[in-house]
Amino acid sequence: MDGLRVIPTWRHGQERLYVCLPDGASVAWYDREAARVSLLSDDREGDVLDALGPFLTRPVTVGPPPVPTPAELARLSLHPDDDLAPNRPGEALLVDLERAPGPAHRLRRPDPRRRALAAEQTVGAALDRLDGAGWHALHSVPLPGGDRVHHLVIGPGGLFALHVLPARRQRVHIADPVVTLGRHEPLPLMRRVRADADRASYALTAEVHPVLVLVAPAHVTVAAPPRSVRVLTDEELPDLSRPGGVLKPADVEALHAMARDRATWARL
Template sequence: MGDLRTERWRRYGHDRVYVNRAADSAAVAWYDCRTGKINILDETYRAEALSALAPFLTPEPDATPTTEPPIRPSPPPAAPPPPVTAPPPSHDLAANKPGASLRRHIDELEPSPLLRTLKRWFGLDAELRPWETGLQGERIAGKSLNRLRRDGWFILHSVELPSGADIDHVAIGPPGVFTINTKHHRGGRIWLGDHAAMVNGQPTPYVRNSLFEARRAARLLTHTCGFPVDVHPVLAVVGAATMTIRTTAPSIHLIDGSHASHALSTLSPVLTPTDTERIYTAAREQNTWHTTPGKPGHA
């Protein structure tokens, strides 16, 4: 028992008790105080975890009052359920498709698919064109990122923020957590320096925006998970003719969005499967991205 400790976790309608290893804070089990369900994440700790959770187990709600100490219910004997608990469907971001936010904006600009097609034919789509180009880029990058799911990654798309902006993609896997800002520049020349990126010789805010997204995601995920979550910014460019990196220590990752899965899969693992799943459980909940944590030390 000396190598395990319990931690109460109450957020967004959840009330849970986690059993963590003292050495590395990795969760081995958790108990849902509202439903009475026990989830064993590491079978080698089953007996110790159940013993640690015993003080938190509640008696049956219709039990007859008695002066004797309540009898604790036996833990469920069945095999443990999946450790990732899905949030209510209305708040589950896992269902979002790549470019979902752009798709909605395009529909608002021109609800009729027929009129959108006619405008493209007659060259009257100047207002729609940049949005449709962006949508195509996010779909290409998103399709590539989805391939990472075969290797234990979790991928989210179009994570909307209270400001109305969105994070194009969030990738959570063994090498860590990544926010991915996708841009579509067919035939473009991309240049990345220490703190700036240019497209065809013109400066862009891509580095600043990518850093902002990652820092915001880190604050929100850390606040919800209850432990530090590092988030790495990625700029994924689709369709570029050339991509040049003129710095030995870039502040963001610059990758080819068409081959995003390959670029991320080559990185070294740093997260355990348990931590990966805990971060994903928080990230897929819409409420996580709409919280207001304490003022951070950095903007």
């Protein structure tokens, strides 16, 4: 078949090559990561593979498009404005800083929002690296009333609601429910961490474990193991993905599809 064109596109951060007729109609597509060519018509297989020849660097599976899972169908039906998956780490802080950036120079007291944003970006980057291991991370998940879950992590080891505390070069002392950061006033932060996880559990109808993440602390002391809250530094975040066997891949995808829908959280 003459005139087939190969058009590269990016979909959810992954490259996909479409094979199209001169009028733009697609006859097949090639997913590099999955090494799969999906054909819309079997009688065009030879022409499609000839067109894709310069782009194929390894053996591929050829066949009809895979049947979408229920989770994929739910994602495809989700309006872009209601999809939380594109949220950047610290999305709410980024928006707030864009609307009200504050003074250009603050010599004595840096804007605390920027410290919080840097901490959430550090944690978000670490979590996004877990994606290839079957984990999904959602950032800055909004809750009714103006609160938010800094990061929600879903994977084979379960669900985790992460609250991030910037602690660069400061000592942290934890005596549940109080957290003391350097010379700052002690705050009952553990109650907030547990409450956010409880709200996430209610929204997703699944157990969500609370986690407090300390970013770049100088030293951490814990008077006694906090009730139900796991305490990690940003360097220990890879430990979060090591336990497995709690959720099957299909359950992970279904929970991720539910969690990325803004309407799930609006019902709280």
